[in-house]
Every structure is written in structure tokens, then in C-alpha cells.
Amino acid sequence: MSVEIALRAARVRYGPLEALHGVDLPVPAGTVTVLLGRNGSGRTTVLRALAGTVPLSAGRVLWRGEDVTRLRAHRRARRGLCFVPDRRALYATLTVAENLALAARDRDVSAALDAYPELRPLLGRPAGTLSGGERRMLAVSRALLTPARVVLVDEPALGMSPAVAARTHRLLAGLGARGAAVVVAGQRPPAGLPAGTLAHVLRRGTVAFGGELAEFTPG
Template sequence: MSVEVELRGVRVRYGLLEALHGVDLACPAGAVTVLVGRNGAGRTTALRAMAGLVRPTAGQVRWRGRDVGGLDAYRRAREGIAFVPAERAVFGALTVAENLRLGADGGPARPAFPELTALLGRRAGELSGGQQQLVALGRALAADPGLLLLDEPGRGLAPAVVARLHAMLRESAERGRTVVLAEQTVPRTLGRAGFVHVLRRGRVAVSGELGELRDWEG
């Protein structure tokens, strides 16, 4: 199985604090990979390093076989990497439809979530937290990225919506898209297919198949 994105010996510092301590991890192409860990484990920082939002102080971020450590986040986005942070990044002054069209590079964008259909004319900043999360996810999906990075995508969503999202991510991976998401625990509704890296205190504690590590506590 080929590798879509990987970290090789990556260290990331925030001031005096080192968040990643020489992390090595690989995410297979056309599959769902879950970065699992408690708050402060380094999973969000790993995603941000892949997206280009933080620069490693050492090591390499490799995407499709090349070192992209010097590539800015907007360049990576243009080349097919989409990142959805946990804090529901939407353009609050724009309508839902306008947010989705931004993801589709100005073209028409059909909502990926039926819950958004009745909200297309509403300003995104007026929506609830869960609705804003759906807008952010929908905008990323509208961009049709090759690599989709999601930080706790189910935060603020109803369990039924989360289950539908996970089914969508599995189907998307089956069609060739690579999905990497950060979670505190392995989501039950993801099924058994996929790969898991468990992070603890800025290091990879264990890696393996999703079905094997579902109940791993560390």
C-alpha cells in the first residue's frame, strides 16, 4: 500500500514547549487514518504540520513522496490538501452557500449534508456550533481534496450525523481519497477498516490496524 503523507522525525515547538518529539508516522493512500490521543498528545499538531500551518524545527513532512516542509499552507491547499480545524472555521459574514462556493473555487457546490439545504441563505456566523461545523466540513469536501485532514470532526454534531459523516469518509476513501482525522478515542462508527496511530506526550506510542487497536488504552 502506498503512503500519501508521512512525518519523518518531526519535531515542532511552540516557544519553549516541544509538542512533537521526533515523530515518525505514515498515512496510507486511499484509506482512513486516525490519530488518537488525549489533549496535549500532539495529534492536532501533527495535522497542522501536514497542512503547513506549523513548521517543523526538525524532520520532514512528506506528501506523495516529496518533502513539502517548505511549502506554505495555501500552496498545499491549492495542490489538494484540505484541513478542517476543531474550532469550526467558517467565514461568518458570508452565507452558507458562499462558504460552500469558496470550497468549490467559486463554482456551484451541492451541500454534502442535507441539513444545510434550508440554511444556504443564512450567514454562517448566525448558525449553531454544530451547523457551523457542517459548513466547514462541506466547504472542505466541495474542494474535492486528495488529502482531507480533520480535527475532531464530530465535535458538536448529533451522534446520527457523526455516524453518517464517518460512513461518508469511508466511502470517500474507497474512491481513492486519503482521510486523516484526530480523535481522543477511536470512533465506533468508523468500522474496522483503516489505520491508527496512538500519540502520547508528543510521541507515537503504538500503531496498527483500526480493528486491532480499537480498545487500546495505553
């Protein structure tokens, strides 16, 4: 199992506070890695560090062995990284159709609408008028429409019903099965992921557990 992207001894500071304390996190290609932790544990900062939206104060980001620590977020995106944050993942004043078109970049948007048929009757609605679950469906659609090598999704199922949440995790697992390195971050172990899914648990900016998701017992 080859490592697609990784943090090595990564530290991140927000002013005087250090949010990550030397985190090592390998993300294999062709699978889903679950990043678990309570609010304030550092899981969102890990995604931002991988995406390049926050700088490291120490350590490195390696992409297929190449040091990309100083590579800016838009350059990482051009190389094939898709980051779906938990907030501000959409253009609120644009319609659902316009948001999908921007994500697809002249490609067919039917994959997103097949994955989330709930969005079809909402195509003419401004994204800012959607419910929380509908906004997350639209946000996750970005990952489904982008041929990315690395997919980072923070709280993908926020506001969704259990059935839609499980479908969402299956869709993200499908991206992994097609070769992408997928990282899903949340507070609780998600349903709908295949056996062998990897997991890392963060506590106060450090990795407290690493292994298969089935081995993790919430405490």
C-alpha cells in the same frame, strides 16, 4: 498500500515547549487514518505539520516521496491538500451558501447539501449564527466539495448527534474509498468507519500505538 504523505522524525516547538518529539506518521492513499489522543497529546499539531500551518523544528514532511517540508500551506493546498481545523474553519459573517460557494470554487454544491440536508434551510443564515453541530457540518462540507488528494479533519463530529457523527465518518471514508488520503483526528475512536481503518494514538507528543483501529483498546 502506497504512502501519500508522511511525517518523518517530526519535531514541532511552540516557543520553549516541544509539542512533537520525533513523530513518524505514514498516511496511505485510498484510506482513512484515525489520529487519537487527549487534548495536549499533539494530534492537532500533527495535522498542522502535515498542512504546513506550523513549521517543523526538525524532521521532514514527505508527499509521495518528495520533501515538501519548506512548502508553505497555500502551496500545499494548491497541490491538493484540504485542511479542516477544529476552529476557525468558516467565515462567520458570510452565509452558509456563501461559505459553500467559496469551498466549491464554481463547482456544484449539491454534494454537500445531499450529504447534510440539514443545511438546506440554513443557506441564507450567517455561519456565525449556527449551532456547533451545524458549523461542523458546514466545515466538513469543504472536504466534500474539494477534489483533494489529502484531507485532514480535526474533530469532524464536534457538537454533532451520534447519528450525524456516524454519517460524517462514513462520508469521509467515502473520500478514502475514492483514492484520497484522509486523516481524522479526535479524542475517541469514531463510529461509522470501515474495517481495516488505520489508527495512531498520540501521548505527549509521541506515537504510543499504530495499527488497525479494531486492535486499539482505549486505556
